[in-house]
Amino acid sequence: VILETGELATYDNVRRASWLALAAGGDFIKTSTGKVSPASTLPVTLVMLEAVRDFAALTGEIRGVKSAGGIRTAKDAIRYLVLVHEIAGARLAHPDRFRFGASSLLNDLLMQRAKQRTGVYWTPTASRSTEDARSP
Amino acid sequence: MRRLTRGRRMAAAVAATALLLAACGDDAADDTPPPADQQPDDGDNGDEAETITVGAFDYGYTDLPGEIAAGTTIVMRNDSDAEVHEILAFRLPDDEDRPIQDLMQLSEEELMPLLDMRGVALAPPGADSTALPVPPLTLEQPGRYVFLCIIPTNAPPDEVMAVPARPARRRPGGRRGPGADLATRSIKTDGQGWALDLAIRMVDLTTLEGQDTPGKVHVAAVATAFPSGRASLAVKLADTRDAVAAGADEIDMVIDRGAFLPGDYGQVFDEIVAVKGLPAATPTSR
Numbered sequence: 001v002i003l004e005t006g007e008l009a010t011y012d013n014v015r016r017a018s019w020l021a022l023a024a025g026g027d028f029i030k031t032s033t034g035k036v037s038p039a040s041t042l043p044v045t046l047v048m049l050e051a052v053r054d055f056a057a058l059t060g061e062i063r064g065v066k067s068a069g070g071i072r073t074a075k076d077a078i079r080y081l082v083l084v085h086e087i088a089g090a091r092l093a094h095p096d097r098f099r100f101g102a103s104s105l106l107n108d109l110l111m112q113r114a115k116q117r118t119g120v121y122w123t124p125t126a127s128r129s130t131e132d133a134r135s136p
Numbered sequence: 137m138r139r140l141t142r143g144r145r146m147a148a149a150v151a152a153t154a155l156l157l158a159a160c161g162d163d164a165a166d167d168t169p170p171p172a173d174q175q176p177d178d179g180d181n182g183d184e185a186e187t188i189t190v191g192a193f194d195y196g197y198t199d200l201p202g203e204i205a206a207g208t209t210i211v212m213r214n215d216s217d218a219e220v221h222e223i224l225a226f227r228l229p230d231d232e233d234r235p236i237q238d239l240m241q242l243s244e245e246e247l248m249p250l251l252d253m254r255g256v257a258l259a260p261p262g263a264d265s266t267a268l269p270v271p272p273l274t275l276e277q278p279g280r281y282v283f284l285c286i287i288p289t290n291a292p293p294d295e296v297m298a299v300p301a302r303p304a305r306r307r308p309g310g311r312r313g314p315g316a317d318l319a320t321r322s323i324k325t326d327g328q329g330w331a332l333d334l335a336i337r338m339v340d341l342t343t344l345e346g347q348d349t350p351g352k353v354h355v356a357a358v359a360t361a362f363p364s365g366r367a368s369l370a371v372k373l374a375d376t377r378d379a380v381a382a383g384a385d386e387i388d389m390v391i392d393r394g395a396f397l398p399g400d401y402g403q404v405f406d407e408i409v410a411v412k413g414l415p416a417a418t419p420t421s422r
Contacts, residue, residue: 001391001408002388002390004390004393008393008396009397016401017404020391020396020401020404020405020408021391021408023405024404024406024408024409025408025409025412025413026408030388033388074335077331077332077335078328078331078332080335081331095334095337098338099338099339100335100339102339103339105335105339106336106339109336109339113332113336116328116329
């Protein structure tokens, strides 16, 4: 269930919408469609994670969170992971329970991983030209 | 996953002393008299900051004077050929006058509150502590100091050296929320690789654009009047049925902000229940 947190204006609303979606049976609560800015932010994700954590404490059911939009770099992603782990614990830090909806993120993640292995991060020009090559 | 700061390593190391660590320097040093009115003696003779070099080898330091002038910088030279050595300089309280031998007999709980860490010098085998990008160990305040070396003896030197050698970061005061560390915490190679892999597995490749093709992973479909969420329930349900019939494993539904924001929570709730409750291939509303 997408909450479109960018339009909810307050954290209270995010919490309320999260709770509503969880109570109504949504398996995942997701920050945004990607069509509205701001998309996912750390604080909004924190509120949603707390809702999932509290819901699990109340009912024993563990639901998922999906942060979508605005997460572009591996460093951002790691910040989210730390948040997930610190707020909701290790059981939520799993691909079945927490997901990134961010296709542009994947590139940087793979590049950073490659950099760890090879010591080289592709230059912006190199990566841009592959993107160009891929798009019609 | 190695992401230990100096502070944590200290704690871990001291806690495990009996098991795997050797305290290699148990010597007292630096017996400058405590009184505060006896400030820097290098002020009157115009001496610039002095530097002394101290040797370190198994279980001891060499060339360590009993007394040095305030403001002296200490460089440590590691004379061993296989082990990392360090100096952790702690200042003892002014009213602490027991000899060092007695202090070393204290339990960890008794000893740690007495120790106020003022600096560190660290060197790999055969090098001295100026080789590392660590702030120099300069002792400014007169008093009695203890030098300790707390290095795991069962870890290879390069692993030990990989631990960031900097004093524990002082928190700027006030309690910090759980999110405050996120931007500053440093995650080292192993942990970083693990986290990156996890993040890669967490990425959903759906872009919610028209170009997503079935057959890649599983099919997620958006239904329910995406992205506004504004349509009648009947339209949304028909949408969802179509998507499921076309092979969608997941349904991305958007809540109707037009109903939510004015507080019409019942309607939002009912819609989610209705979409979720549709029969078919047990779509999960993600």
